[in-house]
Structures are given as C-alpha cells and as structure tokens.
Amino acid sequence: MKPSARVQSAIDLLDEIIVAARDGGASADAIAKKYFKARRYAGSKDRRAIREHVYAAIRRWGDRPESGRQAMLGLAAEQPDLRALFDGSDYGPAAIKEGEPVARGAQVPGWLADKFAGPIDEQEQKALFDRAPLHIRANARLVADSIVEATWSEAVPLALPHSYALPAGTQVENSAPYRDGAIEIQDLGSQAIALAAVASKPGLVLDLCAGAGGKTLALAAMLPADSKIIAADTDRGRLSRIEPRIGRSGADNIETILLSPGKEMDSLEHLKGKCDLVLIDAPCSGTGTWRRNPELRWRMTPKRLAQTTELQHRLINLGSELVKPGGRLVYAVCSLLDAEGGDQAEAFLADHRQWQEIAIDLPLGRPYRGGTLLSPYHDGTDGFYFSCLEKL
Structure with a gap:
C-alpha cells in the first residue's frame, strides 16, 4: 500500500x-x-x-x-x-x-480537565499517555519467583512481593511460566490493592466485581488454602474467563457466582453480615488506564459518568451489608476522578458512622481523601484510588 x-x-x-x-x-x-x-x-x-x-x-x-x-x-x-x-x-x-x-x-477532554483528584496536576495528566509498562505477578503458592528469574534474566523486581517488570513486548502469554500458572500479567497498582485487601487475613472473601478474576487470583495466592474466595460479577463473558485461570493457578478455594444486574442481593443474601472482606473493584471511567486504553476518553460523557457514579454508590452500599462486624470493605476504582474516588469514600463514611477508614502501610501510593491514590507519574502504576474501610 x-x-x-x-x-x-x-x-x-x-x-x-x-x-x-x-x-x-x-x-x-x-x-x-x-x-x-x-x-x-x-x-x-x-x-x-x-x-x-x-x-x-x-x-x-x-x-x-x-x-x-x-x-x-x-x-x-x-x-x-x-x-x-x-x-x-x-x-x-x-x-x-x-x-x-x-x-x-488537548489530550484530556475539556469537560474532565477540572475533575481530577487534587494531586493529579498537568504533569501527572501528561503521564497518563506514556507507554504502559509490563508488570507480572509471580504465583506465591507455586514459589514462582525463582521461575521468573530463571526464565527472564531481564526481569526487574518491583516494590511489592512477587512483582516484576518485563521489557515491553515480552511474549508472556506464550511462555511456559504463564501456561503453568506460575505468573499472571497484572499491573503493580492492581497488585497493591490485593495486598492491602488481605492485610486483615480474611477467611471468607467476596470479590464483588471480579471481572476476569485478576484480583481474585492475587487474593488466592496471598491467603491460606483454607480461606474461601467468592468471585462474583454480572458479566457472564468476563466471569467465564476466570475458570481457565483458576485451573492454571492451582487455587482450589475459589467459587464463582453470576449475578443479575440490579438484583445482585438475590444471589448474595446468604452472605449478609458474614464476610471478613468484600472487595469492590467498581466499574468506572477508566481514567487511570488511559495509557492502555486511550479510546476510553471518547466513550465517557457527563451523562455516562453520572450513571457510573450512581452505580458505584449502590455497589459500595450493597457490599457493606455483606461485611460482618470487624470485617473490612475495600473500595477501588481505576480512576483518578474525585467523583469516583474520594467523593464516594467520604460520602459513605459520612452516612455510615459504624464504619472507619483503616490506613494500610504500602511502599507506594499517597494518602488521599479517606484512601490511597496511585498514579503513573508518582508510582509507575496505572491510576487507582482505593479505600480500606472497617465495620465497627
């Protein structure tokens, strides 16, 4: 041509x-x-x-x-x-x-320019369009760190346990460690959220918006084999993708539940007040993943953002009903917009006096409005906001 x-x-x-x-x-x-x-x-x-x-x-x-x-x-x-x-x-x-x-x-849609979290200034926004790194997580259950280092001499250990960066373009999915469940491709920020979620060593865990199961598998790798993890989602296609990944990982303590949109509690009633941990990786604008999915800017509109924040509000309230006293809820979004992050966490805490924020000690991220902010410029991760909340 x-x-x-x-x-x-x-x-x-x-x-x-x-x-x-x-x-x-x-x-x-x-x-x-x-x-x-x-x-x-x-x-x-x-x-x-x-x-x-x-x-x-x-x-x-x-x-x-x-x-x-x-x-x-x-x-x-x-x-x-x-x-x-x-x-x-x-x-x-x-x-x-x-x-x-x-x-x-500009690269940032005009109507979104003033909606970012406070620390996300012009320099931070510019980094949202850099090339995304390739991060992997070694399966701790399979003691896979030595496998990673033997397979890729160029693997660079990152700030979290079992996390590595590989050169862009590395054919990970064609490798023996991937096929054998020794590794998963997972951004370091996503790994950080999973690590924060298991800090309380929960026994019964619900991953309420599990999708294809990236965080579910990370949780399973970090928790004892006698813990129970339930991966739930309303999207049949995405949830079905977790099954082969479970098989590769060797985890036998994960079950899946397909939920009906708007009627999630019909399938979760048996978990009311019983979960040690509910993780809500909520649907969002995806502003924190623009490095990987820049077209998301063309999909989001003020109306769609309003609909998304309404869904997030409903999910965090739904999830809170499933947590037992002393248990925790981790709310996370791959977004750097206040409306989806700090606004949601602070509104929830204002309306639920029996809950409190729990600070989590991690080697990356910044405290921000009742939670933690991760960004490409500051942390080398995708952009995330997450908040760890405990039920009194």
Whole structure:
C-alpha cells in the first residue's frame, strides 16, 4: 500500500471506532482486528503503519472527533509530512479544502480537565499517555519467583512481593511460566490493592466485581488454602474467563457466582453480615488506564459518568451489608476522578458512622481523601484510588 492509502485506511478505521465509542460498541482493538481480517491484502508493514496512525489520533485528541478525517486532519496540521499525503491520489485521502473541519484541543477532554483528584496536576495528566509498562505477578503458592528469574534474566523486581517488570513486548502469554500458572500479567497498582485487601487475613472473601478474576487470583495466592474466595460479577463473558485461570493457578478455594444486574442481593443474601472482606473493584471511567486504553476518553460523557457514579454508590452500599462486624470493605476504582474516588469514600463514611477508614502501610501510593491514590507519574502504576474501610 502507498503511504497515502494507509492514511485513508486509518481514516476509515477511525470512523468505525468513533461510532463505536459514541454508541457503546466494540473496542478499538476488536474493530481493528476485524478490519484487518477482512483486508488480507494489507501486509504486516501496512497494518503496523495504519495502527500507528489510528492510535496516534486516539491518543492526541481528548474530545471525540466527529469523523476519522477530522482526527487525521488534526494530526496533519501538526505534521507537514502527513499533510502532504492528503493529495487526492488513488486510494488516498481527498485533498484538503480550505476551512474544512479539523480536530483540535488537548489530550484530556475539556469537560474532565477540572475533575481530577487534587494531586493529579498537568504533569501527572501528561503521564497518563506514556507507554504502559509490563508488570507480572509471580504465583506465591507455586514459589514462582525463582521461575521468573530463571526464565527472564531481564526481569526487574518491583516494590511489592512477587512483582516484576518485563521489557515491553515480552511474549508472556506464550511462555511456559504463564501456561503453568506460575505468573499472571497484572499491573503493580492492581497488585497493591490485593495486598492491602488481605492485610486483615480474611477467611471468607467476596470479590464483588471480579471481572476476569485478576484480583481474585492475587487474593488466592496471598491467603491460606483454607480461606474461601467468592468471585462474583454480572458479566457472564468476563466471569467465564476466570475458570481457565483458576485451573492454571492451582487455587482450589475459589467459587464463582453470576449475578443479575440490579438484583445482585438475590444471589448474595446468604452472605449478609458474614464476610471478613468484600472487595469492590467498581466499574468506572477508566481514567487511570488511559495509557492502555486511550479510546476510553471518547466513550465517557457527563451523562455516562453520572450513571457510573450512581452505580458505584449502590455497589459500595450493597457490599457493606455483606461485611460482618470487624470485617473490612475495600473500595477501588481505576480512576483518578474525585467523583469516583474520594467523593464516594467520604460520602459513605459520612452516612455510615459504624464504619472507619483503616490506613494500610504500602511502599507506594499517597494518602488521599479517606484512601490511597496511585498514579503513573508518582508510582509507575496505572491510576487507582482505593479505600480500606472497617465495620465497627
């Protein structure tokens, strides 16, 4: 493919991604995979170049452009070499017309710029678009640290037990340690939340929004074999992904429960007032994961954020009913917005006088509004807010 044809392909692909982001459709990665599957003529260099154009546009524009052409024209306005490819040639983009709409603005959506937690200043926000590191967790149950070090001499130990960084691009999922359950891919921030959650050595644990089970498996690796961990979620597809991971990990103390959205308590009634720990890794805007998923900026709107915070409020209250006296609730979001973090924790504590915040000693993170803040710039992790609460 000619360079100009690659630009037009990026525009076409961005058009699909923009519509999906607006309408809550498939992810950019899924759309790109389908796009290239239908275009076998595109060679590996073509696919790589097209992807680079697409993700450069996604990372550059915080506010969702109206079209793929607007997105690429915005880049072209900043890159003369790219602008030259808008030449009207066969299979390439049409020549630029005077006054044609062009994407503009900052990387952070304008309506979100003043909603970040206090410490997340302009420098911190800029780090949200750096390349994300590759972190893994060695399975403590399998004494896997020696396996990691023997397999990857370049593995760098991180601040938490059993945590390592590997060079970007390392083919972890094709490795024997991954297939054998000796390691899991998991961001250091996510590992920190699991470590904070097990500080009280809980016996009965509910992971209320377990998803594909990353934190569930981390909890299982840190807790004694006689503990019981229940992984629950309303998303059948995501929850089903935990089963093969459980098999690889060797954990035999995990059970799963599929919940009905809005009727979660129907399946959790038997746990009321009995859990030593309830972990709520709540659905959120994902602002803390923009390094990995920059298109999330195009999906979130003020209305969707309001709906998400309402769900978070309901989940933290639901989870609190399942905790026994002396037990703990850990509320976490991969978000750096006050509305999803500190606001939620402080509102809960204000309305529930029988609960108190518990400080957790970790080698990373900053105390912030009833909890802990983790960020790419300060900690080298994804962005998280989490709060450890104890029922009196």
